[in-house]
Amino acid sequence: MSETHEVSSRSPVVVPIRSLGPSHRDRIAHHLKSLDEDDRYLRFGYMATDEQIQRYVDQLDFQRDEIFGIYNRKLELIAIAHLALSEDATHRACAEFGVSVLKKARGKGLGSRLFERAVMHARNEGVDLLFIHALSENTAMIKIARNGGATLEREGTETEAYLRLPQATLDTRMTELVEEQLARVDYGLKAQAKGFWEFLASVREVREGVRDARHRSAA
Secondary structure, three states: OEEOOOOOOOOOOOOOOEEEOHHHHHHHHHHHHOOOHHHHHHHHOOOOOHHHHHHHHHOOOOOOOEEEEEEOOOOOEEEEEEEEEOOOHHHOOEEEEEEEEOHHHOOOOHHHHHHHHHHHHHHHOOOOEEEEEEEOOOHHHHHHHHHOOOEEEEEOOEEEEEEEOOOOOHHHHHHHHHHHHHHHHHHHHHHHHHHHHHHHHHHHHHHHHHHHHHHHHHO
8 A cells, every 4th residue: 555745845944953073972862762662663663772772873884884973952852864875886866864862852843854954965975765764653753754754654563665866956955055054053053052051050059169168067
């Protein structure tokens, strides 16, 4: 059984999404290990243990694939997408998409924004066929695929979705460059703000220690 939908247009909502590299590996692992058992089952298709998740993260190929992430103001990685490009030379124009969002960050459309970002990058890399493999009970992923215009094929407990991508344009290439730069600036500002608040907290702690010491000496 299959169903096809028209490709949807990009959302006007701008969410800073940055490309992640090897230096983010520990944070990626922390994000995935923060998923509960149900979410791990939906993300990986099986009840992944911490050890299995760590092996998955250790084997991420940042040269071949693309990993996208969304950070909150505390620099916590709240959503991740993995765009895995085909390793088979005869299927270089194919890629697979996977995503995970922490429970506290859901309901904001972050999964859909990551899907749009991955689609744009895939187009710019010459990918013309994007696949999504999900358990049929993973309604959030299936909704993302359906809204993105993918064709869905359901076989029992699993659903396969595929999306034909148009060729890259000057607009998609420039948009990706601009969005990546904005995301890097956003990350830098968040890091600066986090460092500043941590500095103020340390100063406050020192002042309180000095004040307590004076009170003790005056007693």
